[in-house]
Amino acid sequence: MSGGVYHEIIISGYGGQGVILNGSILGKAATIYDKINATLVQSYGPEARGGACSAHVIISKETISYPYVHNPHILISMSQEAYENNIDSLRDGGLLLTDTDLVKRRKNDERHVSYSIPATRMAEKLGNKMMANIVILGYLASLSDAxxxxxxxxxxxxxxPKGTEEKNLKAFEKGYKRGEKQKSGTG
Amino acid sequence: MEGTEQFIMGDTACAEGAIACGCKFFAGYPITPATEVAERMAKRLPQVGGTYIQMEDEMASMAAILGASWGGLKSMTSTSGPGFSLMMENIGLGIIMEVPCVVVNVQRAGPSTGLPTLCAQGDMMQARWGSHGHYEIIALSASSPQELFDITIKAFNLSEKYRLPVLVLTDEVVGHMTEKVVIPPYDKIDVYSRRISTLPPEEYLPYVSDEDMVAPMVGIGEGYRIHSTGLTHDKRGYPVITAPVQKEMMDRLIYKIRNNVDDIVEYEEIEMADAEIVVIAYGISARPALKALEMARDSGIKCGMMKLITIWPFPEKRIRELAPQVRGFVVPEINYGQICLEVERCSAGKTEIVLVSHAGGAIFHPNEILEVISRL
Incomplete structure (x- = not known):
């Protein structure tokens, strides 16, 4: 696509991990703060928690006509099932982010740029594993210019949620710093 | 919310549109994929002095909003396929009693329970003919959360202006899609509210219409004598079971819409100046269709698009005009051919028409539409 910025992103995990919220935060950052376009569509099973779910996000300078993602530039997987279901769709040279403790990646994947972070464990240390999604967003912010x-x-x-802003921003910074270290090879 | 930009779901935008133009009453029964409309209304109505009621079913929901509207409030309900079927009886009641209200149908794949969480566009003809008897209806369609916000306001305006239930037809993907929605300051939004009679109670008759065939209203409980019924009725609203009164009433129900088609019908034309092939699309299907149009143009095909915003009354004047001028119409829809039938009727054999059909549960990939455009 011409015109610069264009990213297709799939965030996947199971219901309750904040997968859809992450999609919403990414879209909000792009539209409300970066003033470009974004769409979010979601897919999930009948259950609200525990089932596989994924968020499809497109971020673009141009108008977005078709909102689904078939070959993402970026894949975030927060469960083994989410990883297995989506890894083959990640395009060559695409960025893969996984939770170290929750996803066992295939060996010798040379098609993709892969990073992993123990996001859930880090969030637990910060006092609430529910913030794992925010840790991984910070990590993404460091490793991608989407x-x-x-x-x-x-x-x-x-x-x-109101009252949790400070904690969540701390979680974001933890993820961001981890990404910065890994990028520079010191992590 | 007013005067802000939000990154919100289509269903949420629909509810915000209703709030923005003064809706003060919602009665509904939750159903996927329309639940988020009700959820948002439940949160927002108490903040603006309105009332939200969760009813026992969709028949009661429809009855409740008719009553609230007679009471003077702008009122709305939302549902999906199975609930839409249940509402049909009372939508007809709203038509014959001439009650302004808005019914949102976030379509999912049917028949029956079908695919509760997945999209379709299968209720287009049901929206037109689902209640018994012959009547005119207004139905609008949206292909993005922003449009859903905008057309919900338009739906309220038209319902208040022409005194009838107006249908908002969207689908699961638009309803559940999140995108940026600009919510203007409320005082910058064009809002039309029902014409209120200035006559004193002793002179007022509820079905004496003005020149545009629409009768001014008064609120029940304001000292006026009001009688309204699902039976054929005269100017007083009293049942009169005769052919002449039936004709008088029916002429009003039909021609208050037919005589004002130009005011009601809205569509968008894209790349039409030199178009030889025209895609006629609506709702979510208009998005992959637009992508297909861009790809067709890139490969040198003179393709244009007519995006329908008003579905009913059908924009037949424009299609009659276009038919002899173009090589063909391509109609993608997530059903086995509904709006396509209307396009065929209006084209009257003057051009080729190709339906691109989808059974539901997903939306078109642009390539599926492009392939048909390229073959024509």
Missing amino acids: VNAESLRNAVEKSV
């Missing part, structure tokens, strides 16, 4: 990191921080602050 959205501006500052816009993501703003969107996190506006999207999490």
Whole structure:
């Protein structure tokens, strides 16, 4: 696509991990703060919690006509099932982010740029494993230019339950710093 | 919410549109994929001095909003396929009693329970003919959360202006899709509210219409004598079971819409100046259709698109005009051919028409539409 910014992203995990919320935060960062276009569509089973679910996000300078993602540039997987279901669709050179403790990646995957972070464990240390999704968003902010990191921080602050902003921003920074270290090879 | 930009779901945008134009009453029964409309209304109505009632079923929901509207409030309900079927009886009651209200149908795949969480566009003809007897209806369609916000306001305006239930037809994907929605300051939104009679109670008759065939209303409980019934009725609203009164009443129900088609019908034309092939699309299908149009243009095909916003009354004047000028119409819809039938009727054999059909449960990939455009 011409015109610069264009990212297709799939965030996948199971219901209750904040997968859809992450999609919403990404879209909010892109539209409300970066002032470009974004769509979010979601798919999940009949159950609200525990079943496989995924968020399809497209971020683009151009108008987005077709909102589904078939070959993402970025795949975030927070469960083994989510990883297995989506890894083959990730395009060559695509960015893969997984939770170290929840996803066992295939060996010798040279098609993709892969990073992993013990997001759930880090969130647990911060006092609430429910913030694993925010840790991974910070991690994404460091490793990708899909959205501006500052816009993501703003969107996190506006999207999490009132009273938890500070904790969540701390979780975001943990993820962000881990990404920075890994990028520079010191992590 | 007013004067802000939000990244919100289509269903939420629909509810915000209703709030923005002064809806003060919602009665409904939750059903996927329309539940988020009700959920948002439950949260928002108490904040604006309105009332939300969760009813025992969709028949009662429809009856409740008719009553609330007679009481003077802008009222709305939302549902999906199975609930829409149950509402049909009382939608007819709203038509014959001439009650302004808005009914939102976030379509899912049927028949019956079908695919509760997945999309379709199978209720287009049901929206037109689902209640018994012959009547005119207004139905609008949206292909994004922003449009859903905008057409919900338009639906209220038209229902208040022409005194009838107006249908908002969207689908699971638009309803559950999240996108940026601009919510203007409320005082910048064009809002039409029902014409209120200025006559004193002793002179007022509820079905004496003005020149545009629409009768001014008064609120029940304001000292006026009001009688309204599902039976054929005269100017007083009293049942009169005769052919002449039936004709008088029916002429009003039919021609208050037919005579005002130009005011009601809205569509969008894209790349039409030199178009030889025209895609006629609506709702979610208009999005992959637009992508297909871009791809067709890139490969040198002179393709244009007519995106329907008003579904009923059908924009037949424009299609009659276009038919002899173009090589063909391509009609993608997530059903086995409903709006396509209307396009065929209006084209009267003057051009080729190709239906692109989808059984439901997913939306078209742009390539599926492009392939048909390329073959024509």
